[in-house]
Amino acid sequence: MRHVAAAVLALAIGAAAANAEPRHGISAFGDLKYPADFTHFDYVNPDAPKGGRIATIGTAAINTFDSFNGYILKGDPAQGLALLFDTLMVPANDEPGSLYGLVAKQVDLADDRKSVTFTLRPEAKFSDGTPLTAEDVCDSFRLLSTLGAENIRITIKDVEGCEVLDPQAVRYRFSGERTRDLPLTVAALPIFSKAYYATNDFTKTTLTPPLGSGPYKIASFKPGEYVAYGRRDDYWAKDLPVNKGRFNFDEVRYEYFRERIAGFEALKSGVIDLREEFTSRDWATAYEFPALKDGRVVKLEMPDETPSGAQGFFFNLRREKFQDIRVREALNLAFDFEWTNKNLFFDSYQRTASFFENSPMKAEGKPTPGELALLEPLRDALRPEVFGEAIVPAVSDGSGQDRKLLRRASALLDEAGWKNDGTLRRNAKGETLDVEFLIESPVFERVLGPFVKNLKLLGVNASIRTVDESQYQKRREDYDFDVMSSRFSTGLTPGDELRVFFGSDSATKPGTFNLSGVASPAIDTLLDKVVEAKSREELNTAGRALDRVLRAEQFWVPNWYKGTYWLAFWDKFERPQTKPKYDRGILDTWWYDEAKAKRIANGN
Numbered sequence: 001m002r003h004v005a006a007a008v009l010a011l012a013i014g015a016a017a018a019n020a021e022p023r024h025g026i027s028a029f030g031d032l033k034y035p036a037d038f039t040h041f042d043y044v045n046p047d048a049p050k051g052g053r054i055a056t057i058g059t060a061a062i063n064t065f066d067s068f069n070g071y072i073l074k075g076d077p078a079q080g081l082a083l084l085f086d087t088l089m090v091p092a093n094d095e096p097g098s099l100y101g102l103v104a105k106q107v108d109l110a111d112d113r114k115s116v117t118f119t120l121r122p123e124a125k126f127s128d129g130t131p132l133t134a135e136d137v138c139d140s141f142r143l144l145s146t147l148g149a150e151n152i153r154i155t156i157k158d159v160e161g162c163e164v165l166d167p168q169a170v171r172y173r174f175s176g177e178r179t180r181d182l183p184l185t186v187a188a189l190p191i192f193s194k195a196y197y198a199t200n201d202f203t204k205t206t207l208t209p210p211l212g213s214g215p216y217k218i219a220s221f222k223p224g225e226y227v228a229y230g231r232r233d234d235y236w237a238k239d240l241p242v243n244k245g246r247f248n249f250d251e252v253r254y255e256y257f258r259e260r261i262a263g264f265e266a267l268k269s270g271v272i273d274l275r276e277e278f279t280s281r282d283w284a285t286a287y288e289f290p291a292l293k294d295g296r297v298v299k300l301e302m303p304d305e306t307p308s309g310a311q312g313f314f315f316n317l318r319r320e321k322f323q324d325i326r327v328r329e330a331l332n333l334a335f336d337f338e339w340t341n342k343n344l345f346f347d348s349y350q351r352t353a354s355f356f357e358n359s360p361m362k363a364e365g366k367p368t369p370g371e372l373a374l375l376e377p378l379r380d381a382l383r384p385e386v387f388g389e390a391i392v393p394a395v396s397d398g399s400g401q402d403r404k405l406l407r408r409a410s411a412l413l414d415e416a417g418w419k420n421d422g423t424l425r426r427n428a429k430g431e432t433l434d435v436e437f438l439i440e441s442p443v444f445e446r447v448l449g450p451f452v453k454n455l456k457l458l459g460v461n462a463s464i465r466t467v468d469e470s471q472y473q474k475r476r477e478d479y480d481f482d483v484m485s486s487r488f489s490t491g492l493t494p495g496d497e498l499r500v501f502f503g504s505d506s507a508t509k510p511g512t513f514n515l516s517g518v519a520s521p522a523i524d525t526l527l528d529k530v531v532e533a534k535s536r537e538e539l540n541t542a543g544r545a546l547d548r549v550l551r552a553e554q555f556w557v558p559n560w561y562k563g564t565y566w567l568a569f570w571d572k573f574e575r576p577q578t579k580p581k582y583d584r585g586i587l588d589t590w591w592y593d594e595a596k597a598k599r600i601a602n603g604n
Contacts, residue, residue: 022106022119026089026183028097028493029536043094043580044245044589050231052592053251054573055272057263063256063469064224067205071190073149073511075205076473078227079254083247084212085190088118088137090242093580093588097493097536099187100242103132103213109183113174116183120168125236126193126213134170138162139194141172141186143202150509155185155496157505162186178531181495215247228253245576248591260443267297267568274569274586279443280348283566295571296600302565306582307359309489311352312556313437316481318507318517321433325383326416328554330409331435334454335557338398344446349560353392355550356490357561361543363390363551370541371548374529381522383552391551393558400450401457410458418459425459434461438481440472477511485559486515492582493539495531502550503527516555523549572597 024036040046070077089099089107101107104118124132141162144152159182160173174182192202196211209218215238219230229252237243255272257263264282267275268289277283291297315322315331322328337351354362366389367375375386385391396402410420418425418433425433435455437448448464455462467475475481488501499506506512507519526546533539565584575590 022108024106025098025100026107026109026116026187027095027099028180028184028495029534032098032100033095034092034100039241040244041092041094041242041580043576043578043585045576045591046245048245048248048574048576048589048591050248050591051250051594052572052597053253054249054274054587054590054592055253055255056274056587057255057257057266057272057276063258065227065256066223067207068210068218069202069204069206071144071148071152072203072205073477074203076470078221080216080227080229080252082190082214083216083229083252084210084214084218085192086124086132086213086237087188087190088120089184089187091188093583093585096491096582097184099184102237102240102242103137103191104187107183107187113179113183115171115173116186117165117169117171118187120170121237122168123236124213126196126211127217127232127234128211130193130195131167132191132193132213133167134164135167136194137170137191138164139197140189140192143192143197144189147203150506150511151500151513154500154503154506154509154512156182156189158182158496159186178496178528180531180533181493185496215243216252219251224256226253226255246588248589249587250592252587260441270570273572274567276584277566277568280345283348284346287568291570292568298569298571300567300569302567302579302584304358304563304565307361307489307492308352308357308561308563309487310355310357310556311485311487311559311561313483313485313559314515314556315483316479316515316517317555318479319482321435322482322555324416325554326412327418327433330412330416330458331455331460332554332557333394333405333409333412334458334460335451336396336398336400336402336405336454337393337560338396339400340447340450341560342398343400345560349562351393352558352561353390353551354547356494356543356547358563359492359543360540361494361547363544363547365389367545367548368541371545374526374542374545375548378522378525381520382549385552386548390548391554401454406454406458413458413460420459423459424461432461433459434482435463436482437462437464438472438475438484439464439466440469442466444485476515479510479515479517483557484515486513487559488513493536494543498527498530498546502546518550518553518555520549520553570600572600 025032065076065078067075067077070081086103088104090102092098092100103120103124105121106119108117120134126132145156158174158176160175163171165171172186193211207223215235216229216231219228221227231247231250255266266272287299292299315328341347341349356362367387394405396405413425417427445464452462452464490497501513502518502523504519504524506514507517526549529542530546533542572593573590574593579585
């Protein structure tokens with residue numbers, strides 16, 4: 001919930017606004033798949049019946065919640081809060097980098113992309129029946145830009161302001177030259193009630209259900225156990241083209257479990273209806289219970305065509321011991337992915353190499369002429385490796401202790417001044433090379449154990465520390481760790497959100513996704529090139545150049561990825577024939593099948 005996706009819309013009112021024709025949607029590069037008179041997205045069933053319930057676990061890292069405010073740094077927000085709030089526009093999940101009007105009826109983007117104007121639908125309303133107006137849109141921007149979590153504020157820092165033109169029209173103005181994504185970003189911001197937050201403190205965590213205008217309301221909850229959202233029959237936008245065939249469940253319920261085993265048992269017993277599996281061992285061996293064997297539970301492998309992003313162990317460069325790249329490279333060499341994949345993961349994964357894995361922005365081979373045009377002016381600030389073959393993780397012999405790679409790692413530590421005294425590595429000050437892996441679930445111990453063992457063979461004083469969820473979150477926000485595991489991914493048209501991961505501004509501000517503390521003017525320049533790209537070809541070229549530079553810094557130990565989702569669910573749902581290309585589509589497009597549910601209830 002602390003991630004606010006990039007998105008946009010606008011419509012011009014007044015002489016000082018845009019010169020372009022108002023449109024029903026907006027795209028990063030201009031083209032739109034759906035015409036103005038489209039009736040529904042291609043990946044939905046517009047006649048899907050409403051009803052039933054779906055209970056799931058969700059995918060959040062924190063296995064509890066204490067707040068219904070997901071847009072500030074404080075607290076652990078409940079999952080599913082986006083169901084409460086409408087936005088000006090919504091994405092089409094079969095088309096990259098585009099948005100279509102929800103609260104906004106039309107969008108008008110200025111020719112210079114320095115402003116965007118949105119015309120609002122007069123019928124838009126909050127769940128208490130009060131109108132949603134331009135005042136609410138601009139006040140929402142004020143709250144997010146001044147009081148919101150840093151990850152949000154960074155993406156909208158170049159938005160000069162939001163101007164109310166009349167009750168159904170707002171104009172956003174932008175500063176600087178890198179404005180390509182800002183219209184989309186502001187179009188995707190949640191819209192809050194100005195009247196509600198006039199008497200409720202936006203900076204506080206709260207378990208009071210907030211006022212929203214979206215398709216669901218909070219129906220019931222118990223902190224740390226579950227939160228249930230009830231579909232609103234009176235939802236003002238239920239028949240709009242962007243919502244046809246969507247939000248079909250009467251209730252969407254998220255259950256919380258302290259351990260994955262408990263979540264798995266909840267699926268087997270029918271406490272939850274659907275579970276996404278993230279553990280290869282369980283996917284390969286654990287799904288042998290009676291309900292699956294007799295067909296009442298379905299096991300489904302669904303293609304994932306989105307960029308898989310980057311999962312890995314991230315070094316905290318704010319700590320002096322990780323400043324030397326030779327230390328980082330040495331630690332990297334000690335992780336034997338080939339052994340791990342074979343012995344722990346049933347050969348289910350591929351090794352991640354890129355920060356834009358499974359995406360056209362992944363750098364491969366040597367730089368193209370287009371990439372060199374961006375990299376050459378920065379040559380003095382870049383590592384020489386950037387201009388050769390793109391850095392990829394070393395491939396081991398699969399033994400678990402590849403002696404060749406460990407010898408290389410040992411030599412690198414020697415060169416970096418960390419000498420082995422026969423037991424531990426020490427620097428000139430006599431300090432030992434201590435490396436602590438911070439985790440919040442014992443699940444990762446089986447992966448980290450062999451890695452730590454190899455590091456100890458090198459003389460590194462490596463250890464694993466498991467902490468509870470709240471402490472883990474706090475230490476992550478304060479960057480109080482040596483090495484932390486994380487996974488992040490960007491959209492198909494990444495832009496300003498990349499600054500949250502790699503920009504110098506985010507390196508020192510608490511609670512951002514820049515875990516390693518990457519801070520480089522050269523990287524900032526390449527981030528600008530990504531944001532400034534005026535075509536998808538330019539975007540991919542700039543992304544590959546950035547990828548080369550990031551990978552050459554070796555501030556992470558790349559993990560793994562797969563191009564599928566692993567799902568298991570009780571067979572009481574139906575889904576459209578066409579899956580949204582860039583989304584699972586479960587809560588969004590599936591529906592409850594009453595006849596199937598009755599058969600299951602009868603044990604058939």
